[in-house]
Amino acid sequence: MLRWTVTFIILALIAGVFGFGGIAAGAASIAKILFFIFIVLFIVSLIRGNKRV
Structure with a gap:
């Protein structure tokens, strides 16, 4: 997703x-949305990864 x-x-x-x-403007707004989705998914994966250990 970060590649997109x-x-x-x-x-x-x-x-x-x-x-x-x-x-x-359209491409920049899409990039901004994808970046925030990536950050949210990254944080969720960090939290879930810590609970399994």
Whole structure:
């Protein structure tokens, strides 16, 4: 999931350089959402991993 976030960030940067503002904003918002989902899943996996030990 972190790979998708990086992909959308790169897509947003490239679209912003070439002047596609709408596409850049959309890709940046998708990257932001995916990043937060990744962080939440990471924290949940840390908590669940500690309970099993």
